[in-house]
Amino acid sequence: MKGSFANWRTGLFVAALCAVFVPSLQGKTYYISPNGSDANSGTISAPWATFRQAFSVAGPGDTVFVRGGEYPSEMVTDNAIAHGGAQGNYLVIKAFPGETPILNDFGRFQLTKPYIRVEGLTFLGAGISAQATGCQVVGNTFSGPGFGIGAMHAFGNDLLFEGNTIDVIQNTTLDHGLYVHEGDGITIRKNRFLRSFGYAIHIFGQNQQSTPKPLKNIVIEDNYISGSEQRSGILTAFAAGQAFDLSDIIIRNNIITGNGASGISLRQGKNIKVYNNTIYENQQSLTGSSIGPSIIVPSFSGSEDVSNVTISNNLIVTTSGQVHVMVSSSGPNIVVDNNLYWPQGNGIEGTSDSRALFADPMLVNPAALDFHLDANSPAVDAGLTLAMVTEDFDGTPRPQGAAYDIGAFEFTLGPTSVEDGEVSAPRSFELLQNYPNPFNPSTQITFVVPQEGRVKLTIYNVLGQQIRTLFDQNVSVPGVQRVVWDGRDGSGQVVPSGLYFYRLESKNTALSRRMILLK
Numbered sequence: 001m002k003g004s005f006a007n008w009r010t011g012l013f014v015a016a017l018c019a020v021f022v023p024s025l026q027g028k029t030y031y032i033s034p035n036g037s038d039a040n041s042g043t044i045s046a047p048w049a050t051f052r053q054a055f056s057v058a059g060p061g062d063t064v065f066v067r068g069g070e071y072p073s074e075m076v077t078d079n080a081i082a083h084g085g086a087q088g089n090y091l092v093i094k095a096f097p098g099e100t101p102i103l104n105d106f107g108r109f110q111l112t113k114p115y116i117r118v119e120g121l122t123f124l125g126a127g128i129s130a131q132a133t134g135c136q137v138v139g140n141t142f143s144g145p146g147f148g149i150g151a152m153h154a155f156g157n158d159l160l161f162e163g164n165t166i167d168v169i170q171n172t173t174l175d176h177g178l179y180v181h182e183g184d185g186i187t188i189r190k191n192r193f194l195r196s197f198g199y200a201i202h203i204f205g206q207n208q209q210s211t212p213k214p215l216k217n218i219v220i221e222d223n224y225i226s227g228s229e230q231r232s233g234i235l236t237a238f239a240a241g242q243a244f245d246l247s248d249i250i251i252r253n254n255i256i257t258g259n260g261a262s263g264i265s266l267r268q269g270k271n272i273k274v275y276n277n278t279i280y281e282n283q284q285s286l287t288g289s290s291i292g293p294s295i296i297v298p299s300f301s302g303s304e305d306v307s308n309v310t311i312s313n314n315l316i317v318t319t320s321g322q323v324h325v326m327v328s329s330s331g332p333n334i335v336v337d338n339n340l341y342w343p344q345g346n347g348i349e350g351t352s353d354s355r356a357l358f359a360d361p362m363l364v365n366p367a368a369l370d371f372h373l374d375a376n377s378p379a380v381d382a383g384l385t386l387a388m389v390t391e392d393f394d395g396t397p398r399p400q401g402a403a404y405d406i407g408a409f410e411f412t413l414g415p416t417s418v419e420d421g422e423v424s425a426p427r428s429f430e431l432l433q434n435y436p437n438p439f440n441p442s443t444q445i446t447f448v449v450p451q452e453g454r455v456k457l458t459i460y461n462v463l464g465q466q467i468r469t470l471f472d473q474n475v476s477v478p479g480v481q482r483v484v485w486d487g488r489d490g491s492g493q494v495v496p497s498g499l500y501f502y503r504l505e506s507k508n509t510a511l512s513r514r515m516i517l518l519k
Contacts, residue, residue: 009176026449027059027060027061027062027063027089028058028061028062029056029062029063029064029065030042030043030048030054030056030057030062030063030064030065031043031044031047031048031064031065031066031067031096031443031471032048032049032050032051032064032065032066032067033047033048033049033067033069034049034067034069034070034071035047035049035069036048036049036067037049037499038050039399040404042057044065044354044391046438047067047313048462049497050074050466051071051074051093051109052074052419054079054093055081055082056082057082058083058084058087058091059082059083059084059085059091060084060085060086060090060091060115061085061086061089061090061091061432062091062092062138063091063092063094064091064092064093064250065093065094065095065096066093066094066095066096066098066120066121067096067099067101068095068096068101068103068379069099069101069102070102070104071101071102071103071104071131071272071410072104072106072338073104073105073106073196074106074193076467081111081112081113081116082113082479083113083114084111084113084115084116084132085113085114085116085117085134085205086114086115086116087114087115087134088514089115090115090116090117090119090134090136091113091115091116091117091417092119092415092416093116093117093118093119094117094118094119094121095119095121095497095498096118097462097498097499098497098498099496099497099498100122100136100463100496100497101120101121101122102121102122102124102128103121103122103123103124103126104124104125105124105125105126106123106124106125106126107126108126108127108129109123109126109127109128109129110128110129110131110133111128111129111130111132112131112132112137113132114132114133114134114135114156115132115133115134115135116132116135117135117136117137117138117478118135118136118137118138118140118325118338118441119136119138119139119140119500120138120139120140120497120516120518121140122140122143122518123139123140123141123142123143123151124143124144125143125144126142127142127150127151127152127153127154128140128142128151128153129152129153129154129155130152130153130154130155130156130159130161130343131155132154132155132156133156133157133158133188133482134156134157134158134159135159135160136154136159136160136161136162136419137152137159137160137161137164137440138160138161138163138164139162139164139516139518140164140165141164141165141167141438141440141518142164142165142166142167142168142203143167143168144167144168144175147288148177149175149176149179150176150177150178150179150202151166151168151176151177151196151268152164152166152177152178153178153179153180153181154178154179154180154181154182154183154186155181155182155183156183157183157184157185157186157214158185158186159183159185159186159187160185160186160189161178161186161187161188161189161191162187162188162189162190162191162439163189163190163191163437163438163516164191164192165191165192165438165440165518166178166194166195166196166200166517167192167194167195168194168195168196168197168234169308170470175196175197175198176196176199176200176201176202176231177191177196177199177200177201177202177228177396178191178193178200178201178202179202179204180201180202180203180204180215180218180450181204181205181206181215181278181460182213182214182215182244183214183215183216184216184217185217185218185277186217186218186219187218187219187221187506188201188218188219188221188223189219189220189221189222189223190218190221190222190223190437191223191224191225192222192224192436192438193224193225193226193228193233194226194227195226195227195228196227196228197228197230197231198231198232199228199231199232199233199234199235200225200226200228200232200233200234200259201220201223201225201233201234201235202231202235203215203218203234203235203236203237203246203249204235204237204239205237205238205239205242205244206238206239206242207239207242207376210243210245210279212243212244212245213243213244213245213248214244214245215238215244215245215247215447216245216246216248216249217248218248218249218250219249219250219252219259220234220249220250220251220252220254220335221250221251221252221253221254222253222254222393223254223255224254224255224258224436225254225255225257225259225263226255226256226257226258226259227258227259228259228260228261230260230261230378231259231260231261231262232261232262232263232265232282232292232296233254233256233259233262233263233264233282234251234254234256234260234263234264234265235265235267236265236266236267236268236269236272236306237247237265237267237268237300237463238268238303240300240303241303242303243471246268246269247269247270247271248271248272249269249271249272249273250271250272250273250275250388251264251272251275251277252273252274252275252276252277252388252389253275253276253277253389253391253392253393253408254277254278254393254408255277255278255371255393255408256277256279256280256282257278257279257280257281257282257366257369257371258280258281258282259282259283260282260283261283261292262282262283262292262293262294262296263277263279263282263294263295263316264277264279264294264295264296265292265295265296265298266295266296266297266298266306266309266329267298267306268300268303268304268305268306268509269306269309270306270307270308270331271308272306272308272310272321273309273310273388274290274295274307274309274310274311274312274314275310275312275313275386275389276312276313276383276386276389276392276404276406276407276408277314277407277408278314278315278393278407278408278409279294279295279298279314279315279316279372280315280316280317280363280366280371281317281318281319281366282294282318282319283318283319283322283485292322292484293318293322293323293325293326293349294316294317294318294322294323294324294325295311295314295316295324295325295326296325296327297309297325297326297327297328297350298326298328298329299328299329299330300329304331305330305331306329306331306334306339306431307329307331307332307333307334308331308332308334309331309333309334309335310334310337311325311335311336311337311339311405312336312337312338312339312383312384312386313338313339313383313384313386313389313404313406314339314340314406314407315339315340315361315379315406315407315408316339316340316341316342316416317341317343317361317366318341318342318343318346321346323344323346323347323348323349324339324341324346324347325339325348325349325351325353326348326349326350327349327350327351328349328350334351336348336351336352337353337354337384338353338356338357338382338383338384338406339353339354339356339357339359339406340356340357340358340359340361340378340379340382340406340407341353341356341358342358342359342360344358344359345498357382357406359378359438360378361373361377361378361379361406361407361515362376362377362378362379363377370444371407371408371409372409372411373405373407373409373410373411374411375411377405377411379405379406379407379411380401380405380411381399381401381402381403381404381405382403382405382424383403383404383405383406384403384404385397385399385403385404386404389404391405392405392408392410393408393409393435394409394410394411394432394433394435394446395432395433396410396412396430396432397410400412408470412430412446412448412480415425422512429447429448429449429450429504429506429509429511430447430448430511431448431502431504431511431512431513432445432446432447432448433449433513433515434446434485434502434515437515437516438485438515438516438517438518438519439515439516439518440487440517440518441486441487441494442484442485442486442487443484443485443487443515443517444482444484445457445481445484445502446469446480446481446482446483447480447481447483447504447511448479448480448481449475449478449479450478451478451479451507452474452475452476452477452478453459453474453475453506453507454472454473454474454475454506454507455471455472455473455474455475455505455506456471456504456505456506457469457470457471457472457474457483457502457503457504457505458470458472458502458503458505459500459501459502460500460501460502460503461483461495461499461500461501462498462499462501463500464501466490467489467490467495468485468488468489468490469490470483470485470502473485475478485502487517495500495517496517497516497518498516498517499515499516500514500515500516500517501513501515502515503512
């Protein structure tokens with residue numbers, strides 16, 4: 001075991017170095033720093049000072065590492081970006097490993113050339129616009145106030161927004177988390193949307209009155225959406241009298257909770273699938289009053305009603321007296337089927353669900369934001385088999401039992417915490433993706449032990465150095481274990497932001513995953 005572990009550490013170190021430095025094998029590597037100068041050469045020892053300088057030089061295949069510290073206001077617009085990237089050969093702008101670059105009151109960061117990836121930056125009162133094909137916004141943190149309209153904007157095709165944390169403290173209903181204006185092929189995945197005053201995800205077309213623009217082929221999956229003070233978690237719509245092809249939208253495996261109005265509002269659009277979401281106690285406005293059903297499909301004056309909508313396998317819990325699902329659209333083919341609703345007295349208006357399940361979902365601890373299913377939950381094995389949903393929010397394959405589970409999580413047999421002693425019979429040795437990820441300040445790591453034996457869970461940094469052992473003991477009762485890492489090392493010191501690995505070992509098996517700590 002020692003030999004294999006040593007080999008793994010060597011491999012991890014090499015992999016980590018590759019993650020940091022491989023771009024230099026394909027292109028050039030540059031650096032910027034708050035202490036740099038644009039008269040420098042852009043090397044690690046002589047970094048530039050501004051993003052404008054980096055964008056004026058870097059091109060396809062190049063990587064620009066952004067050193068930690070605070071960057072003053074700077075507008076990155078079309079004339080500042082000389083080249084961009086190319087398909088399969090990105091221009092990457094990313095935080096230097098273990099450091100936190102902060103763009104404070106930076107102004108709009110506009111990606112107006114194709115195939116640019118921005119990764120691991122912290123935006124304070126500043127936002128980003130992806131306005132060209134193939135741009136990616138990955139693992140960044142946005143915190144307000146100061147954004148106006150939206151922290152992130154989408155105007156292009158084949159865009160990716162993944163692993164970002166958006167915590168927008170604003171005071172008008174125009175302040176959204178992500179504003180999708182137009183585009184074909186947009187993926188919104190594993191983000192955390194917190195405290196936007198407007199919509200968390202605002203898919204909304206406007207200012208187009210002639211030839212329809214595309215607003216289609218959009219996937220919204222595995223996001224945590226909470227705290228939109230005055231609006232819904234997700235909106236699909238376009239302004240009255242406008243011309244947009246709003247179609248082919250998948251909304252799956254999201255946790256949508258504590259938003260001011262509805263969880264999901266489908267005002268316009270066609271060919272929309274709403275599958276396996278956990279929609280929990282929304283309708284909470286800033287003033288404490290409750291407004292709107294959990295899912296609403298309204299009729300909207302001045303435009304074509306929504307059509308070809310399927311709403312299935314969703315777990316819906318409303319506040320007292322509120323409606324679960326409301327459909328007033330006269331559009332064709334709106335199907336609501338096989339969802340779980342609680343409490344039973346709350347209604348389904350304007351439609352019916354012939355396979356509705358009215359029951360307490362028996363979640364692990366929703367008050368602590370743990371929406372996993374308890375072993376006795378009626379949602380277990382109660383879902384329809386849906387080809388578009390192959391994994392759950394944690395990345396666990398579906399199904400885990402005889403059938404799909406309802407809601408964002410598949411139940412995996414076992415106790416619900418390290419301290420539990422419940423007997424179970426899990427199928428395999430598993431290490432799930434931590435949640436939340438990226439995280440700050442703590443995250444939960446879940447693993448499954450199928451048989452008795454010694455198990456060890458260890459945290460490593462990007463250099464392969466051991467940071468902390470979280471779990472090292474004999475497991476006498478097979479099952480699910482959940483351990484929280486508080487972002488501290490073995491001596492109790494807070495570790496810096498960056499990429500970390502967690503590794504689970506038993507006598508015959510070793511599994512590892514990556515996670516990102518953002519501050």
